[in-house]
Amino acid sequence: MAGTFLIDEQTLKDIQLRDYSGRTIYDFFDQAITEGGQDYFRDVFYTSLLNIEGIKDRQKKIRRLEPVANVDFPFYSVIVKDLEKYIHASHSGASHGISFLDFLGVRSPIYYYRKRSILEASEFLISSMKFYQEVNKHQVYEDMTEMIDLTNDCLNQIYKGKKHVTDKLKVNIFNIESLDRLIRYELAPKLKKLIRFFFEVDAYLAVAKISKSLGFCYPEVYPKNKTGEIKMDGVYHIFHKAPVKNDISLKQEKKIWFLTGANMAGKSSIIKSIASALYLTHIGFPVPADAIQTDLIDGVFTSINLQDNLELGYSHFYVEAIRLKEIVDQLPVDSNALIILDELFKGTNHSDASNAILDVMKSLAEVDGPYAIVSSHITELSKQLQDVPSIDFMRMKIEGDENGLPVFTYKIAPGIAEEKLGMWLLKQSGVFTSIDRLKGDK
Template sequence: MINMPKFIIDEQTIKDIQLKDLNGRSVFDFFDETITEGAHYFLKEWFYDPIINKQSIEERQIKIRRLEPLAQEDFPFHRVILKDIEKFVKASHSGATASLSLLDFLGIQSPIYYYKKRNILETTEFLLQSHIFYKKINAVQHYDDVQVMIDKIQSYLSKVFKNGDYDVEKLKVNIFNIETYERMIRYEFSNVIKEAIKFFYEIDALLAVAKVSRRNGFSYPVLHEKNSTGKIKMTGLYHIFHKNPVRNDVELSQEKRLWFLTGANMAGKSSIIKSISAAVYLTHIGFPVPADTLETDIIDGLFTSVNLQDNLELGYSHFYVEAIRLKEIMDQIEPSSNALVILDELFKGTNHSDASQAILEVMRYLDEIKGPFVIVSSHITELSEQLKSFPSIAFMKMKIDGDEEGLPVFTYKITQGIAEERLGMWLLKRSGVFESLNKLVPKN
């Protein structure tokens, strides 16, 4: 068996960009509007298994997009009912699925009779509503996989509703035909029904993503094979967690694949790099992205170093934890990789002089490595003069405007250049810390 290449990502990156549940908020949860438990697991399997096959990604995009026109349709199925149907179809000849007793034929109907009747009606209703919904999909545009499922369900419905009147309320299940209906569901059509349930879970998962996409106006990335264009280009990019997001245009290229991103505290550096990394990840699971457009080559990996913690048990300082994290990332990257690597506030765990020297040396190596896209954010703008000699470096900054009184106005927009603002004292004054300190000063 040939091992297919995989999109490379690690747990620290998943944590950094909040792909998993983090304090009750994650990118996965944002998309998870599934109705059924089975669909939830389908969605989870897709979400945490990014791929680097262009055709597979585009096929998933198509499956999601085809449901957007129906995203506001009622989907009248419930989590519990689907689980009951699945259990009924798979049930063995024991317990609740045992044969009816003589008392049932005498009109004293048992719990077994009611259990069977309820599941027959619910299974038929499920198949009928699925049949109607899938026909709506194909009325917009024909899809072979949907038509196959329509035909399979049709074979069951034609057998049950012999007069062609597909109305569950007219399905008269009674003591004389209940065993016949049960055999049809649990034997004759059991494989069809199991396939229909699995297909429904997939549709439910896809529809959840389609609903989120349609409601938020997301777009579907345009993909090229790895290294075809050497670019990652996004317009109108924002982060899904922002209620009133500022949209940004972003372009990384192999010619200028190493960004040195500067900006004052609170200017939005962390936000923009999380927006970029989340969009790249969503692209590689075939999901729509929070942007007007996104066009990229297939990227073979994503690594971030954002939210690192001191390791007190091992006695590691924050600087050493940063160094270890950088080594972890580089050890996972192959020489031919075009992965996206994001290093937020690199080496903030040491003094200014040490950090400057360390960043300069790391950037020297990164400039010589051909392939990966790298974003290094830093507040040490003095390095810019020395970094200008590195040919692959692009200087980017978070733009800050001034108001009529000369006070800073955060635009949260990214632009070319080097940040020159010094806002530390302004932020301290704004926080009110000096007033608090003044209260503690002894008064003569």
Template sequence: MLKVHDLNLKNDILPLFNYTYSTEAEDLLRQFISKPLNSVDEIYNRQQEIKAFVQNWKVLESFTYQRLDYREAMYFLNEVASNKIVLETQQLKAFIRLTFNYGQRQQLISKCIQVINFLHRLNSRYFSGLSIAAFPASFQKHLQVINAFIHKLEMEKQAGLVAQQQFTLKATIQFSQKLNALTQHETTSFWTSLATFEAYFSITKGILTHHFAFPVFAEDAFELKQFYHPSLKKPVKNDLCLASTDNVILLTGPNMSGKSTLLRAVSLCVYLAHLGLAVPAASAVLPYFDTVAVAINTNDSLQDGYSHFMAEIINLKSVVQEANSGKSCFAVFDELFRGTNTDDALDITTTTINGLAKYNRCYFIISTHLLHLKSATEIPGVKQFSIACELQENLPVFTYRLQEGWSDLKIGRILFEKEGIPELLERIQLTG
């Protein structure tokens, strides 16, 4: 099960890795970040694919092209492959027809040269300099498709003729014959492989730009060192190291202390790791989870007719059902059951935590403002953390530092009085 809508894939995650130039590559990138992989082996394989790009980064660092050149080359080759543009294959007929049709001749020469320049530039600057052996077999097939396509068109020879201004009508007709010999499958496979290559380049550039680290997977470890949320300009980095028996993590701290941001940061590390990508941390050792569920912005669902509280119940139920089926779960609940009254919330949250603490191979992180939970949850399987906040001259100073232990600090009344609301209310009474 996957429920990560609250991680805001489009606005928060995609921009971290999106250095694509084509719509096709961006679409593939969107697919990559929306589909966690099915096993640790698949994750490690994708990591190896990305690491091969890192090894070849001296060659690929400047990878770029003009979008218009890409679109024009793709359109022309696809039209030829699908026979929407028919090129004369008999050399004599083509020579006679094009000799006496200046406009058609110039248009064909221009289109051919545009394709040649585009493909030759990519090949000479990037593809020809790659160490293909560094890539796992799963990605080598894409490079082989690209290289076979370029080789079949004799791109070096064509580019040499263009550079020497010897791409004559005869050379144009001969190149047209090579284009005609391409099958639609070959052409489609080439563009798909090129888009895949660009999507991986984009991911790699994002990882290197943000200095993310590749995680390691282990069944009985959950260790994030110096993790943070990359959307913040100056993030505070924290550590979170859990034992395999720490099934429920209770997070406390006053309003504005950064609980929701920290939950997003931890969830983002877990989610990116399951995509086979690097994570915003100095290092990470994580279990593989069958279920990843993040509930940070649970709202009423008008379409389904759910109230806020019922939406929380449905989210929790789906996670518990997954855990009951024997699946390993990672789930985050921000202020669980805030959609009901305090007494109700305290009662059912205590029951929930006591139940969740019994599930092995699962980690449940719950933030709460219910301070009476402290004594009720001092049980095996539950670990208490808080985000540090200090009072200086009776004003809160937020450190955003994660620490073990419980926070009893209340700053609501302090901020209420700081803004002068009691005086304003008193003034209303005096003038009423």
């Protein structure tokens, strides 16, 4: 199945895939050293896939670089950028003779620019070929072999069969014109292809280094609706330095979660972990988890960080309602996308919110398709939802210490959260002490 993974700008911001004002998952992975590599990375990161072959191909191109993640990668952004410009500044193909000034030893700036560029082209070819050969030591890859052969062919023409050592390539007035013509005219198509491939390697190597150092997994992906399950073992959020791992299983027969938990128990963190893991899966990237098995899903949509629209006079509740409509309108009839609604309808009173959540969840349960996770503090709704077969009840587990104080485990578990910690957290914040200070002697 081919197509485009469905996701919108609000979701990209909600789960920190794209945000122009804060830290993002994009920034976490974007460690390519060249501008071309960064451009390639951006295109890949924001081009999610709905075909297994494409996902597996990206996974392969990242995984094969993990064994060489610590191998020296001796390339510099400025030099590669200058080389790219030099190659793309096409030579006319016409030959030019040696001028009288050349014999007098008068060298123009263009002479030194060409000489430097020829030597940089040589060094780029030698270094990249060595790196590709290092990759193929672990396993031979057809495209790597093709690039090695293509690079070797270019070097043989530059060195005319002699040993490929940049320090021994003597560029002078007698050969600079022929070398310049060779590189920018005769070899230009091959060199442009090699540079494009290098940018791909640069981008994927950045991801491979992170994956290897942090032990990320590569998800197993199946055709849409084959297993009817999204299964994650030991998933966690990419930004957590000391993460608590969770096991997740969303099944079509229990496709809707009613997720409850006290403030600070970790509801928002777990839903962001699930959503970002699914997105990374569908761009062929490694994921912060021990293992993931999932069918292809149509997309991910979230409603997490919404703001009142003062210009249009929309209340927070109405903004939430409009957002829910936007999400549903983007789904095809047979969709198996994941919808995440965090603290749904918090912009209205308790009674209205309860009725609205109840009606929305029952309506979603009647739709044959999308998965949904609805988080809420209104735990009493569970009694009215018990008879809906496709709804499962999950909670963020809180334990007590020897003094009876709450201990946040940040682990998800079946059931309904009964803890009411609002007042405890309010007292912990010190707000009442601050108010008492204002009272003075009174």
